[in-house]
Amino acid sequence: MNDVNEELKVRETTTQSDPGAASIAEDVQVTPRPPVLEVKDLTTYYPINRGLAGRLLGHEAKTVHAVDGVSLRVDAGEFVALVGESGCGKTSTVMTILGATKATSGSVRVKGEEIVGRTPREMLSVYRHLQMIYQDPYGSLDPRFRVSDTVEEPLLVHGVGATKQERRSLVLAALESAGLSPADLYIDRFPHELSGGQRQRVAIATALILEPSLLLADEPVSMLDVSVRASVLNLLDELRRTRDMAIVMVTHDLSTAGHFADRIVVMYLGRIVEEGPAKEVLANPQHPYTKALISVVPKPDPRDRSTPQTLSGETPNPVDIPAGCRFHPRCPIAREECAKSDPRLRLSVKVRIESHRVACHLA
Amino acid sequence: MISVPLFSVRDLHVWFELPDGRELHAVNGVSFDLHAGEVLGLVGESGCGKTTTILATMGLLPSSADVAGEIRINGEEILHGGEASVRPHRWRDIAMVFQGAMNCFSPVRTVGSQIVEPMKLHGIAKGAEARRRAGELLEMVGIPAASADRFPHEFSGGMRQRAAIAMALACEPKILLADEPTTGLDVMVQAQILELLASLADTLGLAVVLVTHDLPVVAEACSRAAVMYAGRIAELGSVDDLYHDSHHPYTRLLFAATPDLLGDDRVVSIPGSPPRLDREIVGCPFRERCDSAVAECATEEPALHLVGSSHVAACHLNDLIENVRQ
Secondary structure, eight states: OHHHHHHHHHHHHHHHHOTTHHHHHHSOOOOSSOOSEEEEEEEEEEEOOOHHHHHHTTOOOOEEEEEEEEEEEEOTTOEEEEEOSTTSSHHHHHHHHHTSSOOSEEEEEETTEEOTTOOHHHHGGGGGTEEEEOSOTTTSSOTTSOHHHHHHHHHHHHTOOSSHHHHHHHHHHHHHHTTOOSTHHHHTOOGGGSOHHHHHHHHHHHHHTTOOSEEEEESTTTTSOHHHHHHHHHHHHHHHHHHOOEEEEEESOHHHHHHHOSEEEEEETTEEEEEEEHHHHHHSOOSHHHHHHHHTSOOSOTTOOOOOOOOSSOOOOTTSOOSSSTTGGGOTTOOHHHHHSOOOOEEOSSOOOTTOEEOOTTO | OOOOOSEEEEEEEEEEEOTTSOEEEEEEEEEEEEOTTOEEEEEOSTTSSHHHHHHHHTTOSOTTEEEEEEEEETTEEOSTTTHHHHTTTBTTTEEEEOTTGGGOSOTTSOHHHHHHHHHHHTTSOOHHHHHHHHHHHHHHTTOOGGGGGSOGGGSOHHHHHHHHHHHHTTTOOSEEEEESTTTTSOHHHHHHHHHHHHHHHHHHOOEEEEEESOHHHHHHHOSEEEEEETTEEEEEEEHHHHHHSOOSHHHHHHHHTSOOSSOOSOOOOOOSOOOOTTSOOOSOTTGGGOSSOOGGGGTSOOOOEEEETTEEEOOHHHHHHHHHHO
16 A cells, blocks of 8 residues: 555656656657558548348457557667567557558558558569568468569569679679678578578578668568577678667567567557566566566576566457456456556656657556 | 396487488487386487487387387386287386476366266276276375366466376376476476476385486486487486586587576586487487597597496497596
């Protein structure tokens, strides 16, 4: 009880001394460079097929709220990790940014260009700046294509490189920069002649050949062996530094996110529940969901044991989203107000870092 | 008093015959012991022989495989008699949760009816008694007994994995082999499944072999672990020894390649890839990727030597250090 009072007092005093804190954090910061990616109030709903019988019987039309009001800003050269359990909407967010899934509402700007509502043909010009690598390097490469055909394809689509020789030298350069060196050794091979790590490097070379400003990556190393994961991640890290390329990586691995990302964005049921500088979010988490996620990450040192706070159950069905704070049914510290009002993403009263924001009534 | 281990594997070898007549030496002299209530980790990269090792102990390898060595359950050797001597023990004494087992339920039958099946097959129970036991097994893994009448698609991924574990326990085995039981599951569900395995080992006195490529999972869930490389055990010891006092460069490099949540150490991958197992390996199989190989490593294969109490490693450096000390 004391704790609670003290917390409320702290909150009161901070509000008095710094009344504009929360609103300042929500204003767009003025920086000389425009962001590479700016997402505002993005929603992606999937309709559920009621079937003919359901329609005739007049069943209510239901939708899956996969992404439900996400705002995100990514600057050039920034490495952002989207983390959360399966079904939290992290992959849907990325697929909507890519334009592979239709946004229901909201705005996505890539280098200032609005892409929501574009047709696939109109999206084509955007893909010169926006590329994606997928989770499964065994499934994402065409088994009948040689490495050279796969990596060359974006050049043909976008009409880059006038002659075959020119394109081949671009392919060689892309392979080298993706760490497949000497490139001569790999360019004429088929995917089945490559290891998982090498295939993922081919996928990276394909994504990089147009020198995009933004790379989306969906669990890029989860299918790879531990011994090669680090090299693929180190490669991505180096590329964003040398080319000023921004990366948005979806991962469920908080340790990887903490090591490689500048910023961690934690999602739950289609919403961002906490975001901030990676090390800060991991060392000083504010949202009870983030705290629980961090507590269950297995640690390599057996002496480093904290009691895991396993949450009961799994992410609820995104069809029936709980009222109030969507995390409250699983929250270990939920109070009455949490079932009633939906917390906004705002600056926490307990942390004073402007970029560290949390959506919790009690943080 | 030295008690007979519940589960003992001695000098296990597996060769696969390739279509062109050559042989691939997939498991090369693996030995370990396991007592009741213990959780042992088998960890290593893909292709290191960890899954082949546990499949061999269940007698589940295809006919193209040649198996040699000793496998003892409560002191009784089960491998030499072939299928006839393995069969009575399979599922009843030693059971397995296969990789991806949670996706292998038949979609058109209730979960309960599928858990009942091994009980009927092995004559453990049938009819109402078997259904009652299926309910109990589900309760044991944390699923309400009434869910036995539901179909797999009504279960979440975590629940299906729990049900797969319940199914493996249907004939009350003493040894449970779990192949990558948390791969493909979320961190939250992974923590729940690891908690479940630990509590089953504890309450049922089950000996568990946990196969995984994930070192932190081993550190979290196991008391001891064997690090495997190229079909061999490179190092075996308590998880504490492996992390704080590793005696094999491969173990050390594997930890260095694993990001730690709040650690600031640079994460470094291990260059190169494991050697081909369809050719003879001269010297230490890890030599080409090792950061501290010496001349000896190219000519002579290191044997497993004791480097601490119940801690063994196969590396020439340990012998060199020992010689210098003496």
